[in-house]
Amino acid sequence: MEKIFQKFAFSSATLVFIILLGIFITLFNAARPAINEFGLNFIVDPAWNKEVPITTPQAKTDKSVTQSAVSNTDDETVDVNDFGDDSDDMMMQDEDDTPTKTIYGGLVPLVGTIFSTLIALAFAMPIAMGIAIFLAEIAPKKIATFVGGAIELLAAIPSIIFGMWGLYYFAPIVAALFGGFQVSLLTAGLVLGVMILPFMAAITRDSMNTTPDILKESAYALGATKFEVIKDVIFPYSKVGIIGSIILSLGRALGETMAVAFLIGSIFELPHKITDPTISIPVALANNFGEASGLGMSSLFYLALILFVMSFAVISFAKFYFLRKAN
Amino acid sequence: MPVMNIKKFSFTYPGVSDPSLKNITLPIKKNKITALIGPSGCGKSTLLRSMNRIHDLYPGNKYEGKIDLLDFESGKYKNILDIKKENEFIKLRQQVGMIFQKPTPFPMSIFDNVAYGLKIDGIKNKSELSDRVEAALKGSALWSEVSDRLGKSAMGLSGGQQQRLCIARAVAVKPEVLLFDEPTSALDPISTAAIEELIVELRNDISIAIVTHNMQQASRISDYTAFMYLGDLVEYDKTENIFLNPKEKRTEDYITGRFG
Numbered sequence A: 001m002e003k004i005f006q007k008f009a010f011s012s013a014t015l016v017f018i019i020l021l022g023i024f025i026t027l028f029n030a031a032r033p034a035i036n037e038f039g040l041n042f043i044v045d046p047a048w049n050k051e052v053p054i055t056t057p058q059a060k061t062d063k064s065v066t067q068s069a070v071s072n073t074d075d076e077t078v079d080v081n082d083f084g085d086d087s088d089d090m091m092m093q094d095e096d097d098t099p100t101k102t103i104y105g106g107l108v109p110l111v112g113t114i115f116s117t118l119i120a121l122a123f124a125m126p127i128a129m130g131i132a133i134f135l136a137e138i139a140p141k142k143i144a145t146f147v148g149g150a151i152e153l154l155a156a157i158p159s160i161i162f163g164m165w166g167l168y169y170f171a172p173i174v175a176a177l178f179g180g181f182q183v184s185l186l187t188a189g190l191v192l193g194v195m196i197l198p199f200m201a202a203i204t205r206d207s208m209n210t211t212p213d214i215l216k217e218s219a220y221a222l223g224a225t226k227f228e229v230i231k232d233v234i235f236p237y238s239k240v241g242i243i244g245s246i247i248l249s250l251g252r253a254l255g256e257t258m259a260v261a262f263l264i265g266s267i268f269e270l271p272h273k274i275t276d277p278t279i280s281i282p283v284a285l286a287n288n289f290g291e292a293s294g295l296g297m298s299s300l301f302y303l304a305l306i307l308f309v310m311s312f313a314v315i316s317f318a319k320f321y322f323l324r325k326a327n
Numbered sequence B: 001m002p003v004m005n006i007k008k009f010s011f012t013y014p015g016v017s018d019p020s021l022k023n024i025t026l027p028i029k030k031n032k033i034t035a036l037i038g039p040s041g042c043g044k045s046t047l048l049r050s051m052n053r054i055h056d057l058y059p060g061n062k063y064e065g066k067i068d069l070l071d072f073e074s075g076k077y078k079n080i081l082d083i084k085k086e087n088e089f090i091k092l093r094q095q096v097g098m099i100f101q102k103p104t105p106f107p108m109s110i111f112d113n114v115a116y117g118l119k120i121d122g123i124k125n126k127s128e129l130s131d132r133v134e135a136a137l138k139g140s141a142l143w144s145e146v147s148d149r150l151g152k153s154a155m156g157l158s159g160g161q162q163q164r165l166c167i168a169r170a171v172a173v174k175p176e177v178l179l180f181d182e183p184t185s186a187l188d189p190i191s192t193a194a195i196e197e198l199i200v201e202l203r204n205d206i207s208i209a210i211v212t213h214n215m216q217q218a219s220r221i222s223d224y225t226a227f228m229y230l231g232d233l234v235e236y237d238k239t240e241n242i243f244l245n246p247k248e249k250r251t252e253d254y255i256t257g258r259f260g
Ligand SMILES: Nc1ncnc2c1ncn2[C@@H]1O[C@H](COP(=O)(O)OP(=O)(O)O)[C@@H](O)[C@H]1O
Pocket: B013, B014, B016, B020, B038, B039, B040, B041, B042, B043, B044, B045, B046, B047
């Protein structure tokens, strides 16, 4: 019996590993044409679905052609659904007789993903810590239970609802306060922050609650104030759990699709201010996957691969950090 | 002369109808060790935790009677049950320190653990801090074992060392009274012996109240013993009288192991 159980546990563990590896290989294979075509330049190239003349060595200097191509595609990228047709048509649209090809660069969604996540973290972290401290240490038991329950419910709301709420109620407020567009990096980041906030607060509260009473009492018994106990005993004691909650939230924010799709504007354009609209990787995938083909499809897989590696790196870093701290 | 005088003291936990301590009158004498003994659940911890009002971290307790504490500076007694403000609580807990059943090192270095009470009291001067940390560690018979690794985490010490560290941490703030709640219950016999020896040492500077379920420990180290039963103080006397010549039948039954 024990043998069977051991085998089962072992094969489950291996299965997880195989799935991970399988996902990686699938993504990599599907992304290969784009990787071969664009290489690492993909990461720093802001152009998406842009026609350029077939590269002769000096073609890069021919700014006027590329420039007009940019403005041309820009108009159409606003309506993201046109994407697929657009790339299918590209050969026919070719008016001047120079042969062209379409290039794809991932910089815009990459920037959108990273910055919306950073805004979300910057917004959610202090508030989540405040809520957690309130629930774990300050609020009377009844209130803590009630508010804590409400916060856990908030964490269970599907993200699309956050997206709709954000679009109709939050976006106008953000635009009124900070200027700029209603749908923007900032709006997406803030609503993303609201989304991860309950999750972060709940886990932080739980890890703060693991601080043994006797340890807190020891600090109070030396004449510590509540603030000092929180700062010097509870936070250091639950540090690992708190950082864990931040990293898990980070992982959530990186991959969040629906809420961001409503709010980020979904245009392939580098934002100059945080109040500008742009796009993130998951939104780019969700919006364009249906219609993409050929190199466009492969580039989407390239984006997915980048997102996968990013999330994986974040989690691995977290694990590594914790293991080192724990020793 | 008593440093603390508990008078007609009753204590009731929130949500409980009957008091857990009933009409306790007991002195804690200066530079003496007073042991609190009695069967589990008789209220020893409850009484000890009233003496620095650590109970008040949790709301809704009911106190009756008086607990007078001698203030060494003014030479006057003050009823600690009157305390309401946070700064008065802080002062009380600096005067009346506490050691718990399990070692409770803070998640910081050995030095920072011992310096903690001093730092939160506003002492910033580096050399004063290190002098007082050294003195406290020496006074707790720990200096020779940790002097070469003061910067290392306190979590790496053995259980017995951790408990002596907690004593050093409490001693560093120079309390008048130290309360020990079964301080050796989680330790092996050798560490226990070291702690007992240390407590006897400390008596020269600090008055001590110690809860113990170990009657040998009470008889070995204490000067006075209070026997408690079901929230009552049954008998209080010099330790030798309690153990050799108890006046109450219940005390005798407990001492001779007939119950509890
Ligand atoms: N937080 C609490 N709330 C209600 N009753 C308590 C609480 N703590 C202890 N008691 C009760 O008070 C009595 C005395 O407990 P305690 O002082 O811990 O006993 P001892 O330390 O002598 O073993 C026990 O009957 C116990 O059940």
